[in-house]
Amino acid sequence: MDTLKDKKTKLRITDLSKNYDGKCALEHVSFDVFQGEFLSILGPSGCGKTTLLRILIGLLEASSGTVALNGKDITNAPPAERSMGIVFQNYALFENMTVLGNVEYALKIRKETRATARQKAKEMLALLGMSEYENKKPGDLSGGQQQRVAIARTLVLHPEIILFDEPMSALDVDTRITLRREIKSLQAQFDTTMIYITHDQEEAFAMADRIMIMNNAHLVQIDTPDAIVEHPADDYVRRFVLENLQAKADSIRRFVRG
Numbered sequence: 259m260d261t262l263k264d265k266k267t268k269l270r271i272t273d274l275s276k277n278y279d280g281k282c283a284l285e286h287v288s289f290d291v292f293q294g295e296f297l298s299i300l301g302p303s304g305c306g307k308t309t310l311l312r313i314l315i316g317l318l319e320a321s322s323g324t325v326a327l328n329g330k331d332i333t334n335a336p337p338a339e340r341s342m343g344i345v346f347q348n349y350a351l352f353e354n355m356t357v358l359g360n361v362e363y364a365l366k367i368r369k370e371t372r373a374t375a376r377q378k379a380k381e382m383l384a385l386l387g388m389s390e391y392e393n394k395k396p397g398d399l400s401g402g403q404q405q406r407v408a409i410a411r412t413l414v415l416h417p418e419i420i421l422f423d424e425p426m427s428a429l430d431v432d433t434r435i436t437l438r439r440e441i442k443s444l445q446a447q448f449d450t451t452m453i454y455i456t457h458d459q460e461e462a463f464a465m466a467d468r469i470m471i472m473n474n475a476h477l478v479q480i481d482t483p484d485a486i487v488e489h490p491a492d493d494y495v496r497r498f499v500l501e502n503l504q505a506k507a508d509s510i511r512r513f514v515r516g
């Protein structure tokens with residue numbers, strides 16, 4: 259993407275906190291997301307990533323703080339009024355419906371005519387290389403294919419923002435790398451803002467315009483990959499993010515050299 263400072267603010271998260279029965283899962287988290295940005299959220303298990311995403315899309319209520327979309331407060335807006343879509347790790351497809359049925363479903367709820375819904379669903383499946391599987395059930399597909407259907411189902415509604423919650427963690431390395439490229443190219447094509455949770459350092463650095471690093475319910479650092487490498491905010495970022503990344507790079511280098 260072009261220089262970030264020229265970009266319009268899409269989402270503004272201000273002082274967001276969440277307690278579950280007294281246990282703090284998010285503490286005073288504030289950040290902006292820019293129009294068309296790819297923001298990765300990176301952090302260890304239990305640090306509050308999914309909690310944050312569920313609050314953004316409106317599936318969970320924050321204990322305090324606000325969320326604004328295009329300058330409008332949506333903290334208490336229902337999910338359907340947020341123009342956001344979500345892609346989960348486990349695909350969450352309807353097992354008893356065909357691939358085409360899964361993608362058409364959301365359009366039908368929006369009261370599109372049967373014919374337009376079908377046509378739009380078919381076009382989106384074609385874009386994701388899934389046309390030949392239209393009449394199959396999710397159970398007959400590989401994990402990567404199921405995730406393509408889940409992405410098609412989300413994209414067909416043209417949301418302004420797509421949230422991904424570890425969408426690749428059940429997939430093998432080759433599929434991950436192919437899907438990464440496809441997601442980035444779909445993002446450019448539709449100018450969709452994307453927020454992408456991962457606990458894979460390499461995936462975050464490979465895909466993101468900016469990375470937000472979380473630890474223990476806090477936002478530790480949000481910046482471009484280069485700036486994080488050059489100026490890690492603290493020891494946590496240095497050790498758990500950069501050293502892990504370095505270890506991976508070293509092992510790849512050893513592998514390539516033989």
Ligand SMILES: Nc1ncnc2c1ncn2[C@@H]1O[C@H](COP(=O)(O)OP(=O)(O)OP(=O)(O)O)[C@@H](O)[C@H]1O
Nearest residue numbers: 278281283301302303304305306307308309310457
């Ligand atoms: N419904 C809930 N009730 C009580 N505590 C919860 C609930 N959901 C999450 N938590 C707790 O809140 C904290 C943050 O959980 P969250 O699911 O947001 O983490 P995460 O960063 O997405 O982790 P992972 O990488 O394992 O998915 C954890 O300590 C978790 O146990």
Ligand SMILES: [Mg+2]
Nearest residue numbers: 307308309423
């Ligand atoms: Mg999670």
